[in-house]
Amino acid sequence: MAELPVREEVATGLPVATSCFDAWRWWIFALLAAPTLVPLVIWPGFFFPYVVPRNLFFRVAIEIASALLVVVLLRDRRRLALSDDYTFIALLLFVIAAAISAAFSPAPTHSYFGDFERMGGVWAWFHLLLFYVLLRALDDRQFRLLLNCAFIVGLLATAYGLAEYQRLWIQARGVNVRAAAITGTFGNSGLLAGYLVVVIALAAFLAARTRRFRSLHLGAAGAGAIALFLTQNRSAVLAIGAGLVAGAAIYSNLPEVKRDKPLARVPFFLAATLLIVAVGMARINPAGSISAMLPAVFTKGGGSWVDEGRIVQWRAAAEGFRDRPLVGYGIENHNVVWATHFNPDVYKRNEDIFDRTHNQFLEVLATTGLLGFLTFSGIFVAFAYALRSGHRAGGLGATEVSVLAASMIAYCVYLFFWFFDLSAAMLWVILLAIASRAALG
Numbered sequence: 413m414a415e416l417p418v419r420e421e422v423a424t425g426l427p428v429a430t431s432c433f434d435a436w437r438w439w440i441f442a443l444l445a446a447p448t449l450v451p452l453v454i455w456p457g458f459f460f461p462y463v464v465p466r467n468l469f470f471r472v473a474i475e476i477a478s479a480l481l482v483v484v485l486l487r488d489r490r491r492l493a494l495s496d497d498y499t500f501i502a503l504l505l506f507v508i509a510a511a512i513s514a515a516f517s518p519a520p521t522h523s524y525f526g527d528f529e530r531m532g533g534v535w536a537w538f539h540l541l542l543f544y545v546l547l548r549a550l551d552d553r554q555f556r557l558l559l560n561c562a563f564i565v566g567l568l569a570t571a572y573g574l575a576e577y578q579r580l581w582i583q584a585r586g587v588n589v590r591a592a593a594i595t596g597t598f599g600n601s602g603l604l605a606g607y608l609v610v611v612i613a614l615a616a617f618l619a620a621r622t623r624r625f626r627s628l629h630l631g632a633a634g635a636g637a638i639a640l641f642l643t644q645n646r647s648a649v650l651a652i653g654a655g656l657v658a659g660a661a662i663y664s665n666l667p668e669v670k671r672d673k674p675l676a677r678v679p680f681f682l683a684a685t686l687l688i689v690a691v692g693m694a695r696i697n698p699a700g701s702i703s704a705m706l707p708a709v710f711t712k713g714g715g716s717w718v719d720e721g722r723i724v725q726w727r728a729a730a731e732g733f734r735d736r737p738l739v740g741y742g743i744e745n746h747n748v749v750w751a752t753h754f755n756p757d758v759y760k761r762n763e764d765i766f767d768r769t770h771n772q773f774l775e776v777l778a779t780t781g782l783l784g785f786l787t788f789s790g791i792f793v794a795f796a797y798a799l800r801s802g803h804r805a806g807g808l809g810a811t812e813v814s815v816l817a818a819s820m821i822a823y824c825v826y827l828f829f830w831f832f833d834l835s836a837a838m839l840w841v842i843l844l845a846i847a848s849r850a851a852l853g
Contacts, residue, residue: 441554443477448562451835467531499848502790509787510743517742523723533744534589547552547845566611573639593644603833605648610839612636613819620811647829651822659818666810726754729769732778740781772827
């Protein structure tokens with residue numbers, strides 16, 4: 413009687429499929445590939461058409477994939493090898509901290525489940541945690557395919573944004589179209605800008621990772637940068653500039669680059685310097701000839717990168733943290749913080765309703781307290797550790813490490829003025845998984 417094929421162990425701790433009947437990995441892959449379409453999911457006429465349909469689509473796919481993974485693990489009496497995955501541990505600790513904060517919150521239900529406008533809360537973060545676990549369960553081939561799926565969707569979203577600008581140009585016949593902000597498939601230029609920051613990061617990583625289709629990846633990154641400028645979002649432009657500087661600094665200080673490519677840093681620093689000089693000149697003289705040649709985002713908002721409304725919200729968040737320093741007001745409850753520390757100065761902007769701090773780090777501090785803030789910071793520390801380990805293990809080259817580090821720094825700068833949105837957060841989790849997989853093999 414023929415013996416059954418031996419199952420081999422892989423880095424994820426899961427068995428490799430050995431027969432046509434053991435195709436569960438591909439089912440999980442399909443269920444994970446589907447959510448990469450989230451940025452393109454719009455249901456006209458549905459309430460909050462850019463938010464609710466996307467989140468429901470994402471959560472259903474993740475829940476089905478998670479249930480399938482549990483069945484497979486129970487059937488094969490296996491477990492995921494995640495005890496050495498510090499990024500997973502950091503994400504898990506943050507979800508636990510957010511749940512504890514919600515339990516002591518003045519509005520616990522809203523903190524656990526959020527609302528239809530944002531679809532956030534502990535429940536949303538739990539699904540992002542499951543998404544990360546499922547990414548770790550894929551084999552290398554499937555993970556590469558998933559990266560390509562996310563890249564293609566990002567390319568389509570970018571193309572849609574550029575086509576939107578062309579429509580605006582045709583409708584306005586070129587008059588004042590320079591100041592128009594595209595919103596793409598997001599209905600919000602700021603959220604589109606955040607997504608494009610991570611799309612550019614993914615395209616740059618794929619270009620650094622493989623020579624095949626490198627021109628396509630670099631071209632997509634360039635198109636994404638153009639679309640990002642057309643969103644007229646100052647935060648995203650600042651984020652890209654910071655990412656360029658950080659990437660250049662990190663790349664030029666890696667040992668193998670110092671030894672073999674001493675001049676490799678020059679192009680990065682030149683690009684960053686040109687961007688900084690252009691921004692500075694545009695801010696000093698908004699009506700000058702140089703400003704006229706640049707996207708309107710460079711001169712938008714006068715002489716300040718931070719508008720007064722955000723500063724008012726930041727102050728409220730700081731006061732909220734002083735009220736409840738340990739566990740905060742509960743994740744998603746900035747509106748409670750704002751109601752408690754309302755500042756009439758906000759009427760100077762003709763806007764008095766804020767459900768976001770417009771600074772993800774301050775919002776985490778005010779809504780989840782020190783417990784949540786420390787665990788949230790731990791996610792980024794774990795990412796940095798994974799990059800370092802992956803580089804030392806040979807899983808990531810110098811260019812890849814620099815791109816991933818610069819990408820995370822750029823997204824952090826963006827989050828300093830904005831907040832998480834599912835489409836961008838999903839790609840952010842993918843970046844976390846890239847580093848972890850490289851570190852753990």
